[in-house]
Amino acid sequence: MQLKDLLEALHEHGLRLERGGAEGEISSVTQDSRRVQPGALFVAVRGASFDGHVFVDEALHKGAAAVLVDRGTELPSADGRVLSVPDTGAVLGRLGAAFFGNPSRELDVVGVTGTNGKTTVSYLVEAIARAAGREVGVIGTINNRWKGREVPTVNTTPDGLALHGRLREMADDGVDLVVMEISSHGLALGRVDGVAVDVGLFTNLTRDHLDFHQTMEAYRDAKRALFTRVLPGRQKRLGLRAVAVINLDDDEGRALKTLLSVHPELEVVGYAAEADAAELRATRVQMSVEGTSLTVAGQGANLELAVALQGAFNVSNVLAAVGAARALGIPDEAIRQGLADLPGVRGRLERVCGPPGSPAVFVDYAHTPDALERVLETLRPVVTGRLHVVFGCGGDRDRDKRAPMGRIASQLADRIVMTSDNPRSEEPLAIIEAIAAGVVERPGLEVDQEVSRERAIARAIATAGPEDALLIAGKGHETYQEINGKRRDFNDVEIAERLLRERSKREQQGEE
Numbered sequence: 001m002q003l004k005d006l007l008e009a010l011h012e013h014g015l016r017l018e019r020g021g022a023e024g025e026i027s028s029v030t031q032d033s034r035r036v037q038p039g040a041l042f043v044a045v046r047g048a049s050f051d052g053h054v055f056v057d058e059a060l061h062k063g064a065a066a067v068l069v070d071r072g073t074e075l076p077s078a079d080g081r082v083l084s085v086p087d088t089g090a091v092l093g094r095l096g097a098a099f100f101g102n103p104s105r106e107l108d109v110v111g112v113t114g115t116n117g118k119t120t121v122s123y124l125v126e127a128i129a130r131a132a133g134r135e136v137g138v139i140g141t142i143n144n145r146w147k148g149r150e151v152p153t154v155n156t157t158p159d160g161l162a163l164h165g166r167l168r169e170m171a172d173d174g175v176d177l178v179v180m181e182i183s184s185h186g187l188a189l190g191r192v193d194g195v196a197v198d199v200g201l202f203t204n205l206t207r208d209h210l211d212f213h214q215t216m217e218a219y220r221d222a223k224r225a226l227f228t229r230v231l232p233g234r235q236k237r238l239g240l241r242a243v244a245v246i247n248l249d250d251d252e253g254r255a256l257k258t259l260l261s262v263h264p265e266l267e268v269v270g271y272a273a274e275a276d277a278a279e280l281r282a283t284r285v286q287m288s289v290e291g292t293s294l295t296v297a298g299q300g301a302n303l304e305l306a307v308a309l310q311g312a313f314n315v316s317n318v319l320a321a322v323g324a325a326r327a328l329g330i331p332d333e334a335i336r337q338g339l340a341d342l343p344g345v346r347g348r349l350e351r352v353c354g355p356p357g358s359p360a361v362f363v364d365y366a367h368t369p370d371a372l373e374r375v376l377e378t379l380r381p382v383v384t385g386r387l388h389v390v391f392g393c394g395g396d397r398d399r400d401k402r403a404p405m406g407r408i409a410s411q412l413a414d415r416i417v418m419t420s421d422n423p424r425s426e427e428p429l430a431i432i433e434a435i436a437a438g439v440v441e442r443p444g445l446e447v448d449q450e451v452s453r454e455r456a457i458a459r460a461i462a463t464a465g466p467e468d469a470l471l472i473a474g475k476g477h478e479t480y481q482e483i484n485g486k487r488r489d490f491n492d493v494e495i496a497e498r499l500l501r502e503r504s505k506r507e508q509q510g511e512e
């Protein structure tokens with residue numbers, strides 16, 4: 001891209017030339033000095049561990065065509081062109097959109113936000129879109145995937161440069177629809193600025209991430225920004241109307257619907273598994289160990305569906321996906337087929353295979369009080385024996401969710417083993433103590449703790465009977481555990497599988 005075009009595109013966002021001429025080309029753009037190639041624009045961003053401004057000299061020495069800094073910072077001593085904006089971190093989304101030629105405008109984009117259910121809904125919409133013959137890309141917690149490729153990711157919602165770069169790759173590879181999870185961090189930090197969203201979807205709002213947002217109001221406002229900030233900026237190739245698909249069983253969903261009624265250009269589709277007045281409602285819900293069947297009523301249709309997911313919360317997720325699919329103009333038959341094709345979602349109530357006589361073991365990503373409550377409530381009625389739960393809470397994250405999670409587990413399970421999630425830089429035992437502070441003792445409840453997650457799972461599996469169920473919560477699909485800043489391989493599903501085999505072997509030897 002020509003530098004002068006970039007300067008023009010971002011003029012209204014405060015981009016100015018501080019030193020050097022406006023002629024010449026920018027061949028790539030990065031915020032990581034380690035990735036600077038000759039001709040690149042290096043953007044210095046202040047982060048949690050580093051201030052990117054200390055790397056501007058290094059970037060110029062490596063041949064960067066220009067560096068972009070916060071206005072007012074000292075100019076680098078190395079020769080080279082310098083650009084400035086008031087806040088580099090806040091402009092990444094706009095910069096990415098301009099540099100990569102606004103790829104979201106070439107794509108239909110479904111953006112999913114909410115505390116829980118984003119990943120699940122994105123899988124549901126992906127499966128439906130596939131069945132409809134759409135070329136679909138997904139950007140989310142588990143990975144980025146499109147056209148048979150799977151790329152691992154660090155963040156659920158990548159930073160503005162990475163995000164627009166990925167959208168550009170997808171568009172160039174022939175993707176026509178992208179489903180993306182939009183985290184509250186992504187919204188608050190402007191990572192999705194410049195993304196034109198056609199269908200914005202809101203699942204629910206309960207407590208999480210207050211380490212970052214501080215208050216529930218700030219967290220809520222970040223989520224609201226998906227609808228008030230992203231949608232009005234759309235400009236699409238297919239002329240899709242913008243639609244907000246909103247969960248009306250949720251207090252914030254109802255508030256959002258009222259707020260959005262002042263935007264006549266936005267069509268609001270409410271869905272509800274419980275509330276009556278919604279455009280899409282679930283009726284005739286039947287749950288079994290294989291999954292859930294339901295009829296979705298509304299918008300002039302009665303759609304009979306079956307999906308291999310359990311739990312009332314997944315009825316809500318299915319409604320959300322149906323709302324998005326219909327907004328995209330996907331026929332009902334493809335909706336039915338897509339949901340029927342989905343085998344399940346990795347690490348979301350994923351049943352762990354065990355030899356005959358094993359307790360039923362499930363791995364789930366519940367890492368908020370609301371999710372833990374819903375998952376335990378889902379398992380409770382299907383367990384004939386006792387319900388065990390092994391879980392912890394992440395370190396360096398919202399501390400005030402720990403005690404509520406302890407309380408919920410103690411109220412809904414028969415045996416709890418508190419353990420480590422990803423302690424990160426925190427003392428594992430201190431996190432467990434914070435969870436234990438919420439535990440409410442009652443007759444019949446067994447409370448145990450074990451810092452080592454593997455030993456905690458082993459203990460639960462060794463003591464669970466064949467009629468019992470065990471929920472291993474919090475890490476879902478994750479393939480690592482981060483302790484003391486170091487990541488080592490760790491996979492709840494693989495560990496539980498091995499421990500179930502060992503348990504069965506021990507029992508067979510005992511019988512001989």
Ligand SMILES: CC(=O)N[C@H]1[C@@H](OP(=O)(O)OP(=O)(O)OC[C@H]2O[C@@H](n3ccc(=O)[nH]c3=O)[C@H](O)[C@@H]2O)O[C@H](CO)[C@@H](O)[C@@H]1O[C@H](C)C(=O)N[C@@H](C)C(=O)N[C@H](CCC(=O)O)C(=O)O
Pocket residue numbers: 031032033034044045046047048049050051052055141154155156157158159183184185186
């Ligand atoms: C708190 C936070 O959001 N941190 C994000 C931030 O990292 P950071 O602030 O630690 O960055 P840093 O390491 O201090 O570096 C600052 C700058 O110096 C640069 N640098 C650094 C070293 C060097 O040698 N050269 C150099 O240029 C870096 O590239 C960066 O631009 O910028 C990184 C690059 O964009 C992100 O990957 C990182 O997310 C971290 C991994 C993270 O854990 N974020 C969580 C809180 C998060 O965002 N989660 C949400 C929600 C998840 C959900 O609920 O689903 C998400 O969307 O992922």
Ligand SMILES: Nc1ncnc2c1ncn2[C@@H]1O[C@H](COP(=O)(O)OP(=O)(O)OP(=O)(O)O)[C@@H](O)[C@H]1O
Pocket residue numbers: 114115116117118119120121141156181183203204313314316317347348349364365366367370371372374375476
């Ligand atoms: N609609 C829902 N309401 C409440 N809890 C849910 C819902 N859907 C899923 N869950 C629970 O939340 C957990 C996380 O679900 P999922 O990964 O779909 O959400 P997410 O919003 O993508 O989470 P994250 O922000 O951590 O990526 C699931 O494992 C399940 O326990």
Ligand SMILES: N[C@H](CCC[C@H](N)C(=O)O)C(=O)O
Pocket residue numbers: 156367393394395397421422474475478
């Ligand atoms: N997106 C969430 C994931 C939490 C998963 C849990 N295993 C943890 O590490 O706390 C977060 O970054 O807060």
Ligand SMILES: [Mg+2]
Pocket residue numbers: 118119140141142156181
């Ligand atoms: Mg997710």
